[in-house]
Amino acid sequence: MHRKYFSTLALALAALAAGNALAAEASGPKTRAQVLTELAQAQRSGDIVAYGESGKKLNELYPSQYPAKPAVQGKTRAQVLAELAQAKRSGEYELINHSHN
Structure with missing residues (x-):
């Protein structure tokens, strides 16, 4: 239960941070669909910073649970x-x- 809660919290924080960073891009803001697509891809790949002080991404902490990067x-x-x-x-x-x- 705790892991699911922390993962959800980490995803929400990552989405918020990504949204703020994307808003500053000169190419214009991304659509909601684009952001949701990127979030889903990040969830699948574990390319989201884990909750805690380590600063590591989930795929760095738990490499066996995510596909290997090419x-x-x-x-x-x-x-x-x-x-x-x-x-x-x-x-x-x-x-x-x-x-x-």
Whole structure:
């Protein structure tokens, strides 16, 4: 019973905070339907801050109860080397390289 109460309270607080943050966006306020859709998705994924002082999200506290987040794809070696070559051509690499000495 307590867990359900705290989860509901956390969801309500998260929705309130999200509503305040969204109201400040330059793109305009979201519709009620959009907010409810985002809230439902956050509930399913556990992407809501848990009640208490930990500051952790529910999916961080109870990872086995929520679907795993997809792994973030890193850059390939070729992409990193291409970025390095571009930084050297633009002179950006020299600025970074000399600032560490």
